[in-house]
Amino acid sequence: MSGNIILWCVAGLLSLAPAAVALVHWKSAGVTIYGACLVLTLGLLALAIMQLLGAGPALDVTLQIGLPWIGAHFRSDGLSALFMGLINLGGAAASLYGLGYGRHDHAPHRTLPFYPAFLGAMNLVVIADDAFTFLVSWEFMSLTSWALVMAQHRVAGNARAGYVYILMASFGTMALLLAFGLLAGPAGGYAFDVMRAGHAQFLSASLVLVLALVGAGSKAGLVPLHVWLPLAHPAAPSHVSALMSGVMTKVAVYAFVRITFDLLGQPVWWWGMLVLAAGGITTALGLLYALMERDLKRVLAYSTIENIGFIFVGLGLALAFQSNGLHAAAALAFTAALFHALNHTLFKSLLFMGAGSVLAATGERDLDRLGGLIHRMPVTAGLFLVGCAAISALPPLNGFVSEWLTLQAVLESPQLPQWGLKIMVPAIAALLALAAALAAACFVRAFGIGFLGRPRSEAAAQAHEVDRWSLAAMAVLALLCLLVGILPGFVIDGLAPVVSGLVGARMPSQSQEPWLSLVPVAAGKGSYNGLLVFCFVLVSGWLAAFAIHRLASRATRRAPAWDCGRPDPSPAAQYTAGSFAQPIRRVMGTLVFDAREIVVMPQPGDMTPARFTLESRDLIWEWLFLPIAAIVGAVAGRLNQLQFLTIRRYLTLVFLSLVILLLVLAIW
Amino acid sequence: MVIADFIVQGAQMLLVLVLAPLLTGFIRKVKARLQLRRGPSIFQPYRDLLRLCRKEVVMAENASWLFRVIPYIVLSATWVAASLVPTFATGLMFSWTADLIAIVALLGSARFFLALAGMDVGTAFGGIGASRESMIAMLAEPAMIMIVFVLALVAGSTQLSSVADFVLNTHVGLRVSLGLAMIALMMVTIAENARIPIDNPATHLELTMVHEAMVLEYSGRHLAVIELASSLKLLLYISLIACVFVPWGLASSGEGAAAYLLGGATYAAKLVVAGFVLAVFETSFAKMRVFRVSGFLGAALMLGLLGTLLLFVSRSI
Numbered sequence: 010m011s012g013n014i015i016l017w018c019v020a021g022l023l024s025l026a027p028a029a030v031a032l033v034h035w036k037s038a039g040v041t042i043y044g045a046c047l048v049l050t051l052g053l054l055a056l057a058i059m060q061l062l063g064a065g066p067a068l069d070v071t072l073q074i075g076l077p078w079i080g081a082h083f084r085s086d087g088l089s090a091l092f093m094g095l096i097n098l099g100g101a102a103a104s105l106y107g108l109g110y111g112r113h114d115h116a117p118h119r120t121l122p123f124y125p126a127f128l129g130a131m132n133l134v135v136i137a138d139d140a141f142t143f144l145v146s147w148e149f150m151s152l153t154s155w156a157l158v159m160a161q162h163r164v165a166g167n168a169r170a171g172y173v174y175i176l177m178a179s180f181g182t183m184a185l186l187l188a189f190g191l192l193a194g195p196a197g198g199y200a201f202d203v204m205r206a207g208h209a210q211f212l213s214a215s216l217v218l219v220l221a222l223v224g225a226g227s228k229a230g231l232v233p234l235h236v237w238l239p240l241a242h243p244a245a246p247s248h249v250s251a252l253m254s255g256v257m258t259k260v261a262v263y264a265f266v267r268i269t270f271d272l273l274g275q276p277v278w279w280w281g282m283l284v285l286a287a288g289g290i291t292t293a294l295g296l297l298y299a300l301m302e303r304d305l306k307r308v309l310a311y312s313t314i315e316n317i318g319f320i321f322v323g324l325g326l327a328l329a330f331q332s333n334g335l336h337a338a339a340a341l342a343f344t345a346a347l348f349h350a351l352n353h354t355l356f357k358s359l360l361f362m363g364a365g366s367v368l369a370a371t372g373e374r375d376l377d378r379l380g381g382l383i384h385r386m387p388v389t390a391g392l393f394l395v396g397c398a399a400i401s402a403l404p405p406l407n408g409f410v411s412e413w414l415t416l417q418a419v420l421e422s423p424q425l426p427q428w429g430l431k432i433m434v435p436a437i438a439a440l441l442a443l444a445a446a447l448a449a450a451c452f453v454r455a456f457g458i459g460f461l462g463r464p465r466s467e468a469a470a471q472a473h474e475v476d477r478w479s480l481a482a483m484a485v486l487a488l489l490c491l492l493v494g495i496l497p498g499f500v501i502d503g504l505a506p507v508v509s510g511l512v513g514a515r516m517p518s519q520s521q522e523p524w525l526s527l528v529p530v531a532a533g534k535g536s537y538n539g540l541l542v543f544c545f546v547l548v549s550g551w552l553a554a555f556a557i558h559r560l561a562s563r564a565t566r567r568a569p570a571w572d573c574g575r576p577d578p579s580p581a582a583q584y585t586a587g588s589f590a591q592p593i594r595r596v597m598g599t600l601v602f603d604a605r606e607i608v609v610m611p612q613p614g615d616m617t618p619a620r621f622t623l624e625s626r627d628l629i630w631e632w633l634f635l636p637i638a639a640i641v642g643a644v645a646g647r648l649n650q651l652q653f654l655t656i657r658r659y660l661t662l663v664f665l666s667l668v669i670l671l672l673v674l675a676i677w
Numbered sequence: 678m679v680i681a682d683f684i685v686q687g688a689q690m691l692l693v694l695v696l697a698p699l700l701t702g703f704i705r706k707v708k709a710r711l712q713l714r715r716g717p718s719i720f721q722p723y724r725d726l727l728r729l730c731r732k733e734v735v736m737a738e739n740a741s742w743l744f745r746v747i748p749y750i751v752l753s754a755t756w757v758a759a760s761l762v763p764t765f766a767t768g769l770m771f772s773w774t775a776d777l778i779a780i781v782a783l784l785g786s787a788r789f790f791l792a793l794a795g796m797d798v799g800t801a802f803g804g805i806g807a808s809r810e811s812m813i814a815m816l817a818e819p820a821m822i823m824i825v826f827v828l829a830l831v832a833g834s835t836q837l838s839s840v841a842d843f844v845l846n847t848h849v850g851l852r853v854s855l856g857l858a859m860i861a862l863m864m865v866t867i868a869e870n871a872r873i874p875i876d877n878p879a880t881h882l883e884l885t886m887v888h889e890a891m892v893l894e895y896s897g898r899h900l901a902v903i904e905l906a907s908s909l910k911l912l913l914y915i916s917l918i919a920c921v922f923v924p925w926g927l928a929s930s931g932e933g934a935a936a937y938l939l940g941g942a943t944y945a946a947k948l949v950v951a952g953f954v955l956a957v958f959e960t961s962f963a964k965m966r967v968f969r970v971s972g973f974l975g976a977a978l979m980l981g982l983l984g985t986l987l988l989f990v991s992r993s994i
Contacts, residue, residue, distance in 0.1 A: 380799065383741045394743075403786040404779055416778055416822070420829050423989070435826055435985045439978065442822035443815065449785060450811035453792045457807060462799030463739055526773060535835035541774040542757065542783070549690075550753030553902065557730070557749075561898040564733030571737070571894055572800040584796065584804020592812035596971045 015068050015093075015136065016083060018053045022046065022129035029121040039111035042121050043104045046128060050100035053132060057094035060085060061503055068136060075141055082138035082200055087507040088271065091347065092135045092263040099256035099354045100128045102482045103248040106362050109478030110248050113369045119160040120246055127153040127252065131260050139200040140189035144182065147264070151178040151228075154257060157249045158241045170240035177227050177237040184224030185264065188217045192272055204272045214273055218280050221268040222287060228261035230314040231321060232291040233629045238314060239298070243306030243374070247365020250306060254313040255358035259350050262320055269328065270343075270511040278427050281329025285430075288325050289437040291318025296447035297601050300454065300590045301625065304374050305364045308455050309357065312400065315444055316353045319415070320346045322437060326418050327512060329430050336514035338421040341529050343512050345414035347504050348497070352407045355493065356399040359486035363393035366479055367459065370472040376455065376586040381464040385472040388480050390460045395487040397452035399494070402445050405543040407494035410527070412445060413537055417529045447593070454589045463580040495539040498525050594625075602626060685937070686770035690760040693916070697759075697908035698722035700915070700952055707956035722908065726901045734897035737798040747794040748895070748902035751787045755906045758783040759913040763920045765940035766928040767838045767845075776835040777825050780917075781818070784869070784910065788814055791903075795891035806890030809967060813875065813887065816974035817868045820861055823981025827858040828921060830988050837917075841924040854991070857984035859922045864977040866914040868970065870907070873959040875970055887967075912948075915955075919947040 025045055032038040060067060068085040075081040085093065107124070114120055130153055133146035155178065159171040191213045192204045209217060227234035242253045269276070295314030302308045323346025330339035364374070366389045373379055383390040399406040419441075422434035464470035474480075493500055498519030509515035522528055526538035570576045598604035604625035611617045654662070702719035709716020736744065758780045763769060775783065792810050795803035829835045831852065832843035868875045871888035880886045892903050920927065926943025928936035965973065 381739070383743060383797075384739075387742070398786070398789065401785075401789055402782065403789055404775070404782050409779075409782055413778055413782075417835075420826070420835065423830060431989055432986065435823070435982065438826060439819040439823055439982065442819040445782075445785070446811075446815040446818035449789050449792075450815055453789060453796070453807060453811060457793055457796030457804075461741065461743070461793060461797045462804075532773065533834050533836060533839050535776045535778070535829075536773045537776060537779050538774045541771065542779065545757045545771075545774070546750075546753045549756045550749045553752050553756070554749045557898050557902060561730035561901070562733055564897075566733055566735050567738050568735045569738060570798045570800050571735075571896075572798075572802055573893065576800065580799065582801050583799045584801065584808060589804060589808045589811075592809055592967065593815060595968055596812060596816070 013068070013070065015053065015056050015085060016070060018049050018056070019129050019132045019136070021049050022125045022132065025125035026122045029125065033118040033121055038121060039114065039117055040108060042125060043107040043111055046125050047101055047104035047108070050097040050104060050128060054094055054097035054101055057090045057097060060090040061087065061094065061506065063506070075145070079139065079141060079199055081142040083136045083142070084138035085136045087510050088263070088266065089135045091504065091507050092259060093132060095259050095351060095354045096128070096131045096135065096256050099252060099358050102358050102486055103252045105485070106251070106365070106479050106482035107248045109476035110365055110369060112476070114246060116160065120157060120249070123153045123156040124249065127157060127249075131257060134260050135263055138202070140193060141199050144186060144189065147185065148182055150257065150260065151175070151182065154253055157245045160246055160249070161244065164244070166240070167244040170237070170244040173237045174241040177234065181224045181227035184220045184227070188220035188224060188268060191217045191220070192268070201272060208274050211277070215277065215280070217273060218269060218283070221265055222284065225261045225265035225268070226287065228264070229258045229317045231287050231317060232294045232314065233633050235291070235295070235314045236630060236634060239302070239307050239310040242310040242313065243304065247306070247361055247368060250365070251358040251361035254310060254361055255354045258313060258317055259354055262317070262350055266324065266511070269324070276328045276332040278329060278332040278430065281325050281332060282429055282433060284321055284325030284328055285433060285437050288318045288321030289440045291315070292322060292444040293440050293447070294601065296444055296451055297597055299451045300447065300593055301598070301602065303376050303586045305367065305376055305379070305455060305459060306361070306374050308376075308451065309360050309364060312448070312451060313353070313357055315448065316349065316357065319441070319444070320349050320353070322441065323349060323415050323418070326415070326434070329425060330421070331512055333425055335421070335424055336512060337530070338418060338424065339512040340508050340514040340516050341414065341421065342418035343508050344501055344504050344516050345411050345418055347507065348414060348500060349411035351500065352399070352411050352493065355407060355486050355490050356396045359396040359483055359490065360393065360400065362479065362483050362486070363389055363396060366475040366483070369475055371468040373466065373468050376458045378466040379459040379464070379469045380462045380580065380583065381469060382460045382472055386474045388474060389483070392480070392483040392487045393460065394456055395490055397456045399490040401449040401452045405494050405539040405546070407490050407497070410494055410497040410537070410539060412441070414529060415441065417535055420535070421530070450593060454586060458584070458586045458589060462583045465580050465583070495543045496525065497527055497539055498522060501527070598625060601628070603628060682770040685766050686760070689764055689766070689769060690756070692764060693759040693909060693912055694756065696948070697905065697912040698726060700912050700948055701908040703949070704952045704956050707953055708960055711956060711960045726905060729901035729904070730898050732897045734899055737894050739798050740894070741797055744794055744797045745899070747790045748899045748906070750790045752902050752906040752909070754783045754787040755909045755913065759909050759916070761837070762913055762916045763838055763841055763927060764916050765944040766937060767841045768929055769838060772838040773836065777828065777837055777840075778835055780837070781821050781825070785814070785818070787906065787910070791891055798894045800894065802890045802893050806887055806893070809887045810891060813868055813970055813974070816971055816978070817865050820974055820977040820981050821865050823978060823985060824858045824862050824865065827854050827981060827984040827988065830985065831855060837920060841920050841927055842929070844921065845924045845927065854984035854988045855922065857980045857987070859918065861977040861980040861984070862918055864973065866918065868974055870911045870914060872955065874962045874965045875973065877964050915948060915951045919944070919951065923947060
């Protein structure tokens with residue numbers, strides 16, 4: 010029963026697209042479409058939560074559309090319900106935000122039709138129950154999001170972003186197509202339950218894992234397949250950026266989890282190593298890129314890459330434990346990964362919305378042209394700060410809980426028998442800690458340069474607070490960040506059915522623990538209580554403030570900044586995004602970006618100006634993608650001659666091809 | 678029973694707050710004596726705090742509400758972290774609230790907000806402090822996690838009370854890994870607390886400062902709160918080293934007044950020794966250039982990694 014409502018809601022979302030085309034010239038078309046999206050996504054969210062809590066029967070329908078005799082299978086189990094919940098949580102927040110933000114849209118006809126279709130497509134992906142439906146929905150999701158990336162196609166760079174995006178999306182879909190082809194086997198069982206029943210051979214199973222990692226990873230933004238993401242996510246309108254970063258990457262995680270943990274059967278230990286390596290490298294690199302970036306939305310996009318790496322580290326740990334039969338540890342690692350997926354949806358949506366508000370208020374995305382917004386946009390600044398603190402994994406907010414759970418899972422690694430994993434996992438833990446510190450640095454930089462200090466441009470000095478819808482959407486997400494952070498036990502228990510369904514064990518029940526504290530393994534081994542930490546910090550902060558205000562002088566005076574006695578009134582004297590990152594670039598940049606600073610100081614008396622040149626290169630782009638592009642270009646150049654043959658040569662070509670094909674057939 | 682636990686926890690919370698300036702004053706005194714100066718009284722930090730509290734606050738015209746709130750955030754996060762580290766007794770009432778990872782993260786929160794405070798007014802010095810602090814944190818945090826890893830592998834727990842109990846009650850013996858972790862933790866302590874050779878807690882008006890540059894714009898009661906928080910952080914790290922590596926003398930829960938007195942006395946002795954060692958260390962080194970810090974903390978990280986790997990090797994033999 011509830012299953013069919015899910016399908017109806019999704020159909021509703023999809024049918025909003027043609028409605029938007031019809032309505033687009035109407036004055037309140039935006040409000041209508043975003044309002045309808047909000048209602049439908051809230052409905053789907055409620056259905057997903059109901060299913061996660063075990064109420065309401067699941068969806069299991071076969072529609073006679075699509076490939077003949079196969080039809081389109083739809084089913085929602087716990088995993089689908091979880092990710093459907095994430096999609097519609099992010100979708101509802103983005104729609105609420107869109108109610109206000111949509112007014113800033115100069116070309117609504119380029120956004121409105123694709124927005125509900127994009128939401129519908131993402132929902133279809135997670136309820137698809139056969140490879141064909143899955144891939145069609147996946148591709149539909151890619152195309153609608155591509156259209157949204159191209160919504161502001163005249164802005165410089167967006168066309169290229171769209172081009173790289175569609176290229177990488179097609180590549181990823183191709184990898185997934187091959188993975189499903191291998192899973193379907195010679196019999197061609199496209200339905201997921203057939204794949205689940207049949208066990209792939211070792212070699213082809215490993216190939217499927219690699220293909221799934223490449224296919225889902227390219228959508229999620231795993232290094233080195235991430236190159237499109239920092240171009241495409243910021244190019245879209247901000248509420249769509251929030252969806253693409255906060256939600257669509259989760260659909261990619263879903264695809265990977267569905268294939269690896271559900272369809273593929275028992276994992277092999279080195280799969281875990283592969284996924285861990287990909288995740289660990291992604292985590293650290295994503296943030297280093299983010300730290301070098303000046304564009305606020307691109308900083309956020311690079312940080313998405315980092316968070317995806319974090320999720321994949323959790324999944325890799327789960328695979329490693331699972332392959333050795335350590336189900337309890339696998340459940341812990343898997344829970345941590347899913348928890349972080351939820352967290353990332355919450356805070357990345359919040360941050361992209363904050364960036365959108367800044368963009369709406371100032372028209373600027375360049376950090377070095379912002380500054381001082383905390384005075385002009387106090388509410389946005391406060392909410393953005395909550396997002397920054399959450400994503401930097403500061404207790405008692407939600408980001409810390411998933412980081413803590415992942416580290417606890419890492420601490421279970423001595424149980425692993427393989428030496429490769431034993432040595433690798435601590436190194437990955439060090440990378441995670443590096444990433445945590447880099448994340449804090451990155452968001453101190455983003456908030457400090459963007460919102461604090463003095464305005465660096467006229468636009469920033471003239472900014473005004475944004476509309477109530479946008480603020481409401483951000484406030485809801487910020488509140489959820491805090492709630493999930495201080496009451497994580499309920500979330501973990503909510504995830505438990507999904508976890509036990511896929512790895513065969515679950516974490517101990519957390520919401521029954523005294524004082525609602527988190528105890529992943531045993532009380533003596535480590536526990537954390539976000540609620541108490543929150544209360545302690547509140548109480549001690551209040552005590553300190555109370556005592557100080559009671560005892561100390563309350564006299565306060567405003568004066569020019571001290572700055573060691575020589576304050577410079579020019580806003581250019583402040584630290585910029587580039588100067589903030591300089592020490593980190595000096596330490597890490599030479600390794601990762603081949604960064605070089607060349608300082609030319611003329612001799613005393615010489616009147617030539619001093620010069621400072623900074624060179625840095627994106628090594629992955631230069632060493633991986635440019636060679637591939639060069640090879641493709643060279644091959645295409647060669648083949649291009651085939652277009653200019655005479656008719657005799659064409660006939661010869663056809664004849665020769667025929668002969669060779671027949672020969673192959675004969676010899677085979 | 679429960680009441681006693683409450684009293685111990687409360688005493689712990691008050692003790693760290695009261696002792697922190699004394700430790701700072703003691704280290705300053707020892708440093709002065711080592712430099713053949715007489716130096717101020719060891720109670721000078723209390724006088725400084727009181728004096729700062731009596732003065733009016735001069736805030737930059739551009740300072741926002743965040744600037745006024747941050748001192749209290751920094752103090753409360755540091756205080757909560759410090760009161761969860763066993764000083765004279767293990768088995769604290771709320772020790773399960775946060776394990777070592779969470780304590781490190783609480784200190785990370787304090788640092789996050791302090792760095793923001795440095796950037797709030799929009800001066801060059803604030804930015805320089807925040808940016809360098811971020812760089813040091815980027816290097817110190819992985820080293821700290823490797824240390825946590827070694828401890829958790831040896832003791833089977835990230836819970837500080839459990840680690841201390843383990844070292845106390847089982848025959849740990851001389852473990853190379855623990856030794857490496859201790860050296861690494863000392864190095865991290867020096868870096869995190871802005872001590873020589875990473876930073877100089879006594880400088881002003883110098884391009885090499887890190888911590889002081891961040892808090893340059895603070896005055897009056899706000900500065901007092903920040904100073905107290907940074908003393909508290911130093912005390913926390915020293916208590917941490919004492920509790921994990923030399924837990925002898927710590928009273929267990931419900932052992933009676935004599936044990937608590939003994940715990941208090943040994944704790945005081947440990948603080949004196951640690952303060953003395955730190956002062957000697959600081960007087961015998963010159964401050965490093967900022968970009969040498971990566972080598973210093975990289976060594977700490979390597980020691981931590983080496984400790985972990987040695988543990989694996991020694992386990993399998």
